[in-house]
Amino acid sequence: NPNKMFEYRMMEYGQDQLLLIARDVSRVSHLEEMRKDFVANVSHELKTPLTVINGYLEVLESTTTDSPPIVGKALSEMGSQTKRMQVLIEDLLILSRIESSSDRIFENVVDMQAMLRQVEIEANALNKIKKHSIKFTIDNDLRVYGVEPELRSACSNLLFNAIHYTPRGGSIEVKFKRKAGGAYFAVIDNGDGIEDKHLRRLTERFYRVDKGRSRTTGGSGLGLSIVKHVLNHHNARLEISSTVGKGSKFSFLLPNELIGDDWEDL
Numbered sequence: 388n389p390n391k392m393f394e395y396r397m398m399e400y401g402q403d404q405l406l407l408i409a410r411d412v413s414r415v416s417h418l419e420e421m422r423k424d425f426v427a428n429v430s431h432e433l434k435t436p437l438t439v440i441n442g443y444l445e446v447l448e449s450t451t452t453d454s455p456p457i458v459g460k461a462l463s464e465m466g467s468q469t470k471r472m473q474v475l476i477e478d479l480l481i482l483s484r485i486e487s488s489s490d491r492i493f494e495n496v497v498d499m500q501a502m503l504r505q506v507e508i509e510a511n512a513l514n515k516i517k518k519h520s521i522k523f524t525i526d527n528d529l530r531v532y533g534v535e536p537e538l539r540s541a542c543s544n545l546l547f548n549a550i551h552y553t554p555r556g557g558s559i560e561v562k563f564k565r566k567a568g569g570a571y572f573a574v575i576d577n578g579d580g581i582e583d584k585h586l587r588r589l590t591e592r593f594y595r596v597d598k599g600r601s602r603t604t605g606g607s608g609l610g611l612s613i614v615k616h617v618l619n620h621h622n623a624r625l626e627i628s629s630t631v632g633k634g635s636k637f638s639f640l641l642p643n644e645l646i647g648d649d650w651e652d653l
């Protein structure tokens with residue numbers, strides 16, 4: 388039946404027999420599809436009204452020069468909350484795009500060096516207030532099979548988090564290098580660090596260690612969830628190690644590295 392979906396498990400049964408267990412997961416997978424569609428549609432539908440609200444707020448901000456100060460303050464707060472909502476919706480859309488992505492990773496080659504240079508430019512702009520020292524060590528000519536916008540989003544989320552969650556004037560290191568088994572990416576910071584008990588849940592949607600404080604930093608709470616989905620898609624896994632008060636390391640190994648001669652043959 389083409390509408391049915393099964394999950395199979397094979398187990399040893401007695402000494403020389405195997406037991407095959409098939410579980411009908413059609414309903415679960417149908418509900419999961421409905422959930423994905425729903426999130427994607429709602430996010431998409433929310434985009435237009437928000438753009439309109441934002442547009443009118445800008446008009447109001449530029450025409451209320453003689454109003455009492457509270458009006459200006461209210462408009463500016465409304466503006467920043469609207470922008471927060473836009474970031475959230477954008478992240479929800481990215482997440483649902485990745486979840487239903489049918490882009491095949493073996494069909495595209497990503498020049499990681501060029502991509503990371505772009506991420507560096509954005510990071511430097513974001514770093515203007517925090518003034519961290521950010522050091523990039525990137526191997527030359529390291530290309531991987533993958534989907535460029537997804538990998539870019541994963542790397543920039545990790546780096547932007549390091550910038551956000553490290554107190555002013557910290558040190559951040561970004562590494563991308565050839566290693567046994569693939570191409571290794573890491574972001575290391577000497578920031579706040581994260582307690583062990585949170586580590587397992589960090590990649591859940593909307594999970595935040597310190598809800599109040601994270602909210603003021605402006606993220607959507609979806610960043611690490613996006614990273615996890617991108618890495619799943621690229622057969623990689625996010626590794627996190629962290630010590631409170633000392634800092635954190637977020638890293639992954641992309642197994643589908645492509646180097647030197649392979650590249651020339653393409």
Ligand code: ADP
Nearest residue numbers: 548549552580595596601606607608609610611
């Ligand atoms: P957001 O940053 O938008 O809150 P994320 O999914 O990117 O959402 O991160 C989830 C939580 O993980 C953050 O709220 C923060 O508490 C914690 N976190 C992420 N990166 C770091 C880091 N480099 N140092 C300390 N805490 C971090």
